[in-house]
Amino acid sequence: MCIARSLQEFASVLRNLEDERIRMIENASDVLITPLEKFRKEQIGAAKEAKKKYDKETEKYCGILEKHLNLSSKKKESQLQEADSQVDLVRQHFYEVSLEYVFKVQEVQERKMFEFVEPLLAFLQGLFTFYHHGYELAKDFSDFKMQLTISIQNTRNRFEGTRSEVESLMKKMKENPLEHKTISPYTMEGYLYVQEKRHFGTSWVKHYCTYQRDSKQITMVPFDQKSGGKGGEDESVTLKSCIRRKTDSIEKRFCFDVEAVDRPGVITMQALSEEDRRLWMEAMDGREPVYNSNKDSQNEGTAQLDSIGFSIIRKCIHAVETRGINEQGLYRIVGVNSRVQKLLSVLMDPKTASETETDICAEWEIKTITSALKTYLRMLPGPLMMYQFQRSFIKAAKLENQESRVSEIHSLVHRLPEKNRQMLQLLMNHLANVANNHKQNLMTVANLGVVFGPTLLRPQEETVAAIMDIKFQNIVIEILIENHDKIFNTVPEMPLTNAQLHLSRKKSGDSKPPSCSERPLTLFHAMQSTEKQEQRNSIINSSLESVVSSNANSILNSSSSLQPNMNSSDPDLDVLKPTRPNSLTPFRKAKALYACKAEHDSELSFIAGTVFDNVHPSQEPGWLEGTLNGKTGLIPENYVEFL
Numbered sequence: 001m002c003i004a005r006s007l008q009e010f011a012s013v014l015r016n017l018e019d020e021r022i023r024m025i026e027n028a029s030d031v032l033i034t035p036l037e038k039f040r041k042e043q044i045g046a047a048k049e050a051k052k053k054y055d056k057e058t059e060k061y062c063g064i065l066e067k068h069l070n071l072s073s074k075k076k077e078s079q080l081q082e083a084d085s086q087v088d089l090v091r092q093h094f095y096e097v098s099l100e101y102v103f104k105v106q107e108v109q110e111r112k113m114f115e116f117v118e119p120l121l122a123f124l125q126g127l128f129t130f131y132h133h134g135y136e137l138a139k140d141f142s143d144f145k146m147q148l149t150i151s152i153q154n155t156r157n158r159f160e161g162t163r164s165e166v167e168s169l170m171k172k173m174k175e176n177p178l179e180h181k182t183i184s185p186y187t188m189e190g191y192l193y194v195q196e197k198r199h200f201g202t203s204w205v206k207h208y209c210t211y212q213r214d215s216k217q218i219t220m221v222p223f224d225q226k227s228g229g230k231g232g233e234d235e236s237v238t239l240k241s242c243i244r245r246k247t248d249s250i251e252k253r254f255c256f257d258v259e260a261v262d263r264p265g266v267i268t269m270q271a272l273s274e275e276d277r278r279l280w281m282e283a284m285d286g287r288e289p290v291y292n293s294n295k296d297s298q299n300e301g302t303a304q305l306d307s308i309g310f311s312i313i314r315k316c317i318h319a320v321e322t323r324g325i326n327e328q329g330l331y332r333i334v335g336v337n338s339r340v341q342k343l344l345s346v347l348m349d350p351k352t353a354s355e356t357e358t359d360i361c362a363e364w365e366i367k368t369i370t371s372a373l374k375t376y377l378r379m380l381p382g383p384l385m386m387y388q389f390q391r392s393f394i395k396a397a398k399l400e401n402q403e404s405r406v407s408e409i410h411s412l413v414h415r416l417p418e419k420n421r422q423m424l425q426l427l428m429n430h431l432a433n434v435a436n437n438h439k440q441n442l443m444t445v446a447n448l449g450v451v452f453g454p455t456l457l458r459p460q461e462e463t464v465a466a467i468m469d470i471k472f473q474n475i476v477i478e479i480l481i482e483n484h485d486k487i488f489n490t491v492p493e494m495p496l497t498n499a500q501l502h503l504s505r506k507k508s509g510d511s512k513p514p515s516c517s518e519r520p521l522t523l524f525h526a527m528q529s530t531e532k533q534e535q536r537n538s539i540i541n542s543s544l545e546s547v548v549s550s551n552a553n554s555i556l557n558s559s560s561s562l563q564p565n566m567n568s569s570d571p572d573l574d575v576l577k578p579t580r581p582n583s584l585t586p587f588r589k590a591k592a593l594y595a596c597k598a599e600h601d602s603e604l605s606f607i608a609g610t611v612f613d614n615v616h617p618s619q620e621p622g623w624l625e626g627t628l629n630g631k632t633g634l635i636p637e638n639y640v641e642f643l
Contacts (some may be wrong), residue, residue, distance in 0.1 A: 002151055009144050024130040025403075031122035039115045047104045053103040061094040081530040187213040188283035190276065193252075194220060195268040204252070204270060211283055213238070218258070237263045242286035244277070245554055248379070249341065256281060266338045303348070303379035305419040312347045313423065315360050316373040317430045324366030324439035325433065333450045335368035343372045377427075377455050384424055385476075386416060387460045388620060391600075397472040397479070409479050413490040415621065421488070424456070428484040435481055445481050449474035465600065590626060590640040604633035612640065 002455055068087045071080065189210040196205050207220040216239040239262035245268065246253035254271040271277035280286070323331065343364055360369060360442075377384060385393060389412055396408035413421060431448050438444045443451075459466035480487060518524035523599035592610040596603075604626070606612075612626035612635060623634040 001150075002155075009141070009148075011140055016137055017134055020130050020133045024126050024446035026302070027126045028123050031088045031126065035115065035119040039111070043108050043115070044112055047108045050101045050104040054097050057094050057097040061090050063074045064090050066229055074304055111266060155394070185212075186210040188280055190280075191223065191272060192220075192280070195209060195270070195272040209269075211280075213283065218260070237267075238526060239284055242281060244281060244286060244288055246289050256286060258284070281443055301380075303376050305380065308348065308350070309380075310423065310426070311377070312344075312376055315347065316369050317426070318378075319364075319369050320366060320373075321430065321433060323362070324369075325437050327366050328442050330366070330434055330441040330443050331374070332443065333367045333368045333370075334445065335365060335371035339365075339368045340375055343368055347372065347376075374451075374455055378458075383458045384420055384456045386420060386426075389416065390459055392621060394469050394472045397475040405475075406479055406483050406486070407493065409476060409489075410483070410487045413480070413487050414492050423483070424480070425488040427452075427456075428480050428488065431477075431481050432484050445478050446474070448481060449477040453477045493571040589613060589643040590624070590635070591643055592635075592640055594639050596636060596639055598633070602634050604628050604631065604635055606635075611643070615640070615642070618640045 064087060068083055071083055073080075089135060091575060119416070190208070192207055193204055194207050204224045206225060208223050210219045213216070217236055218239055221230060221234050224230070231267040240259040242259075243257050243364045244256055248254070250621075251267070252270050254274055254277045256269055256271070258267045259271060260267065264630050269280075271280055320330070325443045343360075347360075383390070392412055393409065396405055398413060399408060400499045413424065416424065431452070434441065434443055435445045435448060438447075453476070454470065457473040457589045459469070459478055590612045592606050592608055595607045596605065598605040604612075606628060610626050610628065613631075615624050615626035615635070617637075618625040618634060620634060622637055624637045624640065625632065
């Protein structure tokens with residue numbers, strides 16, 4: 001109130017002062033500017049005109065005079081007298097004009113003394129009046145100024161006196177925040193992020209929310225962070241139920257779902273912390289989510305590759321192929337999340353899941369069914385094509401030769417566990433059927449690869465390298481769809497022998513070292529008696545020397561000479577047969593046959609001839625684990641020879 005009153009007084013003084021200043025400026029136009037303009041136009045202007053006339057007559061007189069002086073004395077007397085009279089006439093006129101000009105100049109000089117000074121004096125009088133008015137305003141304002149000064153001083157003194165008390169109160173509130181909590185008419189209030197659906201997807205909008213338990217009324221006010229205030233219209237709903245959101249069902253943390261009586265659908269909200277969510281849940285009498293219990297090795301709320309899992313996928317595929325195979329954007333257009341979750345809860349219910357003959361009702365939209373299928377595959381404990389084979393599939397997709405890609409992926413698919421392979425076959429047969437109808441549903445093999453690549457072949461960690469490999473995930477799925485008959489219904493070919501692999505590699509590039517996708521088979525051996533061991537070592541060393549140092553012809557000869565020995569019954573030459581070491585083989589050291597540059601942090605870089613310690617099979621197929629200079633990492637198993 002004190003500030004408001006003082007501002008009113010200040011405004012009144014400034015307004016009066018400004019009004020007087022405007023009057024002074026307006027008066028200056030009448031008393032100063034207009035008279036000076038009149039003096040300049042009438043007096044000085046007339047003097048300028050007289051000067052022009054004088055200059056003109058001067059020029060005329062000088063010209064006639066000069067001409068008269070140039071007359072010859074031989075002229076007749078009458079002509080000379082006429083010329084003299086003409087000059088006298090012009091001289092008389094020049095004299096009159098000169099006097100008029102001098103008179104005008106003298107008049108301007110005299111008038112300037114009063115017609116120029118008088119307006120300036122009048123303007124100064126108006127200026128003094130303005131300052132006098134300001135003085136009068138200052139006198140009138142002095143009483144209020146004195147009162148205001150005293151009030152300001154008293155306020156300052158009160159501030160200094162209460163500052164220590166306020167500081168003490170602040171410390172108490174910091175130590176015991178709950179004891180000094182502000183009394184609020186609401187059961188719970190604070191900031192929440194509310195999930196809203198937009199044309200381009202979903203977004204999380206910050207709201208200031210209040211909840212009143214008696215009326216079960218939730219009020220949500222949009223909050224604009226930039227302006228720091230209200231960012232839209234308030235919305236009030238009546239609470240029906242509140243359920244904590246499962247962590248694995250949404251990417252955000254601290255979420256809970258609210259159902260309202262007077263609003264359709266589910267409102268998903270995100271609290272600021274775990275404690276904040278707990279307080280909101282307690283205020284709204286929230287409940288924990290209901291998990292599906294399954295006796296068939298189905299964990300709580302988790303998808304599995306069991307009888308229920310196969311039943312769910314078959315039902316979804318059957319519904320799509322019978323009702324929506326020609327629907328545009330199949331598997332690309334997603335369904336409403338709440339409907340998808342509801343359908344999954346129905347399908348994963350052990351009571352309905354056991355009824356294998358029951359089809360999905362026609363009330364469920366095709367986009368809801370396709371989204372449920374993809375969501376179930378994402379809910380598996382690991383991707384369908386398994387984390388441990390993810391890198392191998394990506395490397396296979398990077399091979400230059402299409403035939404090599406198909407062959408490598410064919411081999412990798414048959415290394416998957418039986419249930420994973422069966423589920424993958426079921427899915428690929430269905431996707432091939434979808435792709436065959438791409439003219440109607442617009443879902444080509446490439447489009448299906450984009451949709452299912454990240455789902456079936458997702459990496460264990462979201463790294464930059466994994467993001468760069470997304471397109472190769474899509475290529476793997478495309479190959480599986482296009483070659484599903486061959487990959488799932490035929491046995492993959494046996495890998496080449498050691499000599500054949502060296503020969504083909506020599507033909508493709510004499511001096512080029514093999515890449516990671518062209519690894520040679522390593523010559524492994526098992527521990528036997530001492531004599532046989534020495535004999536085997538000598539055979540291996542001689543074979544390796546011939547492979548590395550000789551040209552393609554000598555390799556071909558050595559391979560032809562080795563081939564009968566490998567097929568012979570001599571037990572001492574069984575060492576040349578490539579065998580994969582098992583976890584019980586006590587290998588300790590290994591020597592690198594080729595150089596290799598690591599592509600990931602978990603791999604080791606080395607040159608040919610490097611010796612590794614503590615080498616043993618790893619969990620990654622096709623890789624060994626060893627130690628080099630104190631660092632432990634992965635080594636391609638076909639790049640080393642065990643010592």
